[in-house]
């Protein structure tokens with residue numbers, strides 16, 4: 476079953492997610508439904524907040540975009556196949572930027588349809604998370620995977636990609652954002 480998305484203006488998008496203490500069947504079902512929802516809307520990532528749940532949980536699929544927007548990942552210094560970690564389920568994730576290099580690239584968000592913009596993000600990151608089986612894992616990532624993980628972990632802290640835009644650019648998107656806010660309020 477797919478879930479209903481919440482849009483810009485929904486309070487859940489501005490909350491800090493709670494840590495998942497126990498990976499029980501409710502969490503497993505939520506993960507399955509979030510993955511289904513991410514695919515239904517053609518997203519490369521989805522945070523629990525975007526389905527109105529304020530939890531430290533996100534799912535990512537960057538394999539589909541591999542041709543146009545490649546990703547690289549390492550585990551213990553060894554390159555790993557992106558397909559083998561797709562869909563990626565991040566429970567209680569933490570992100571540590573590695574090095575000073577940053578890259579500007581286009582981002583969008585399923586909760587803010589109609590808005591896309593260039594965002595400057597760390598080029599390489601370490602992602603520390605729990606798998607659905609409760610294992611503590613650590614991978615390093617570059618490319619779209621690094622960007623998607625940073626974007627999703629931001630969601631878990633109530634941060635949206637538009638928060639990084641310079642005032643002038645944000646103003647350009649004001650009408651779209653206002654419309655989303657109004658629609659969200661009427662629901």
Ligand SMILES: [Zn+2]
Nearest residue numbers: 583584585586
């Ligand atoms: Zn998003």
